[in-house]
Amino acid sequence: EQQNRELRERLMELKKERNAIILAHYYQRDEIQEVADFRGDSFLLAQKAAQTDADTIVFCGVHFMGESAKILAPNKTVIIPDERAGCPMADMVNVDGLRQLKAKHPNAKVVTYINSSAEIKAETDICCTSANAVQVVNSVEGDEVIWVPDKNLGHYVQQKTDKKMIIWEGYCNTHDMLTVKDVVEMKAKYPNAEFVVHPECRPEVVALGDFVGSTTAIIKYCKESPNKEFIVGTEDGTGFQLRKDSPDKTFHFATKYLVCPNMKVNNLKKLVKCLETMQPQIYVPPQIADKARLSLERMLQVK
Numbered sequence: 001e002q003q004n005r006e007l008r009e010r011l012m013e014l015k016k017e018r019n020a021i022i023l024a025h026y027y028q029r030d031e032i033q034e035v036a037d038f039r040g041d042s043f044l045l046a047q048k049a050a051q052t053d054a055d056t057i058v059f060c061g062v063h064f065m066g067e068s069a070k071i072l073a074p075n076k077t078v079i080i081p082d083e084r085a086g087c088p089m090a091d092m093v094n095v096d097g098l099r100q101l102k103a104k105h106p107n108a109k110v111v112t113y114i115n116s117s118a119e120i121k122a123e124t125d126i127c128c129t130s131a132n133a134v135q136v137v138n139s140v141e142g143d144e145v146i147w148v149p150d151k152n153l154g155h156y157v158q159q160k161t162d163k164k165m166i167i168w169e170g171y172c173n174t175h176d177m178l179t180v181k182d183v184v185e186m187k188a189k190y191p192n193a194e195f196v197v198h199p200e201c202r203p204e205v206v207a208l209g210d211f212v213g214s215t216t217a218i219i220k221y222c223k224e225s226p227n228k229e230f231i232v233g234t235e236d237g238t239g240f241q242l243r244k245d246s247p248d249k250t251f252h253f254a255t256k257y258l259v260c261p262n263m264k265v266n267n268l269k270k271l272v273k274c275l276e277t278m279q280p281q282i283y284v285p286p287q288i289a290d291k292a293r294l295s296l297e298r299m300l301q302v303k
């Protein structure tokens with residue numbers, strides 16, 4: 001604790017020196033969420049990155065999030081605590097495969113989940129997050145959509161839109177691990193609890209949800225619900241904000257495996273170090289960034 005106090009003090013000095021803003025995803029370790037200027041889901045943090053007037057953005061999340069921040073704020077320096085924090089789902093789609101799909105379906109618009117690389121975004125008409133996926137799909141022209149990379153979120157959106165979706169087979173290793181059996185057992189154990197679930201979970205698990213939504217939507221729902229007890233079907237870092245917002249409520253994570261190891265690669269020590277050394281920095285080649293920016297800016301304009 002003494003060491004953490006010293007780290008936090010050093011962090012405050014460095015933040016001033018660098019005119020930096022710290023953005024942290026809700027799946028980050030508590031010690032990082034505690035010191036962030038903004039906590040949020042993918043959508044909220046992309047918005048913050050696009051709007052900030054700080055010189056330096058420290059992005060505590062996974063690589064594609066830092067990349068999106070850099071694309072949206074090309075004149076800022078974007079640093080991350082550890083460049084090994086990647087997202088396996090983002091790596092499940094490649095440019096060649098996507099180009100082949102586009103050639104096969106020339107009339108389809110490409111809607112890409114923000115959990116993807118800059119190269120994939122550069123091949124995309126419009127990005128989305130789990131917070132706006134249905135609105136984004138409904139906003140595109142025509143009636144056919146190529147959807148990459150999350151099949152689970154894709155299936156969820158397909159139920160809510162009339163567009164025909166051609167769905168890539170990617171998934172989140174963490175959310176996809178949650179099974180119907182896990183949830184049924186938890187519901188039996190906590191019969192008064194509501195089950196809140198992220199749409200990155202399997203369709204049959206999402207179908208059991210009393211509420212389905214992005215991380216921010218889940219937090220808001222739990223805060224506003226009259227219910228006092230919840231079974232949570234998303235990553236365990238979300239507990240930090242859930243408990244902060246609703247100290248009188250009880251949250252049971254649906255399994256102990258709802259932990260994204262990539263998100264946990266970052267810690268307070270690495271956060272301080274990256275501000276000290278201003279490394280690692282995110283770099284996106286301008287010709288890729290310029291194309292990818294269009295797809296992200298279109299997303300930010302969808303109401």
Ligand code: 13P
Nearest residue numbers: 041042129130131214215
């Ligand atoms: P949201 O932040 O949009 O809820 O997405 C969840 C996620 O898995 C981020 O990597």
Ligand code: SF4
Nearest residue numbers: 062087088172174260
């Ligand atoms: Fe990727 Fe899933 Fe981790 Fe999010 S929680 S970063 S989608 S692996």
